[in-house]
Amino acid sequence: MQIDIVFGIVVLIFSIVLHEVAHGYMADWLGDPTARLQGRLTLNPINHIDPIGSLLLPGILLLTHAPILIGYAKPVPYNPYNLRGRHAEGLVAFAGPGTNILLAVIFGLLIRFGASQLGPDLINAFAIIAYINLLLAFFNLIPVPPLDGSKVLSTLFGLISPALERGYDTFRLNFERLGILSGTLLILVLFYYLSPYFSSALFAILSLLTGLPL
Numbered sequence: 001m002q003i004d005i006v007f008g009i010v011v012l013i014f015s016i017v018l019h020e021v022a023h024g025y026m027a028d029w030l031g032d033p034t035a036r037l038q039g040r041l042t043l044n045p046i047n048h049i050d051p052i053g054s055l056l057l058p059g060i061l062l063l064t065h066a067p068i069l070i071g072y073a074k075p076v077p078y079n080p081y082n083l084r085g086r087h088a089e090g091l092v093a094f095a096g097p098g099t100n101i102l103l104a105v106i107f108g109l110l111i112r113f114g115a116s117q118l119g120p121d122l123i124n125a126f127a128i129i130a131y132i133n134l135l136l137a138f139f140n141l142i143p144v145p146p147l148d149g150s151k152v153l154s155t156l157f158g159l160i161s162p163a164l165e166r167g168y169d170t171f172r173l174n175f176e177r178l179g180i181l182s183g184t185l186l187i188l189v190l191f192y193y194l195s196p197y198f199s200s201a202l203f204a205i206l207s208l209l210t211g212l213p214l
Helices: 002-029 051-063 088-114 120-140 148-160 162-176 180-210
Strands: none
Touching: 002 051, 002 088, 002 120, 088 120, 088 148, 088 180, 120 180, 148 162
């Protein structure tokens, strides 16, 4: 059990790092080299770890036996004025959770189609990787600033109606005036109360991917 917790923390940190690096690579591909020039397109966790979001927050959640384990890294910087395309910000935003979804699918399908060749320890490790990445993707796709889902939803609204996009962007700006700390606390409270529904959805998707009865 102790090994699972330590492994889960390591997986969480590296999954967060991959999430942030994906933002940077997408921004670079769309014309903004800010992350690359600042040395943030690296898998070295030291360049990405946020003391509060990557260490303190997961530690508190573990010590309090919270039903969820989440965290965040230092956001990868980008300049939206350098990006090509009207909806480029939405693509940059989705790159992070999209990477987590891809990792969850890969390790989930490895279990589903390779369980007979994998031992119990590997199956358990792959299931932890898939679960944590699904959790990170779901959490970051909540459509509330500063989470990625707010820009993804704004982009989707823009594809449907510019008026919807403008209205939602006004909401985003008003929410961001709360400040990072207040906004993050509000999101954590919201996620805490929604966690039973998130957990049900996560385990259903994880079971679908892995074929395991969860």
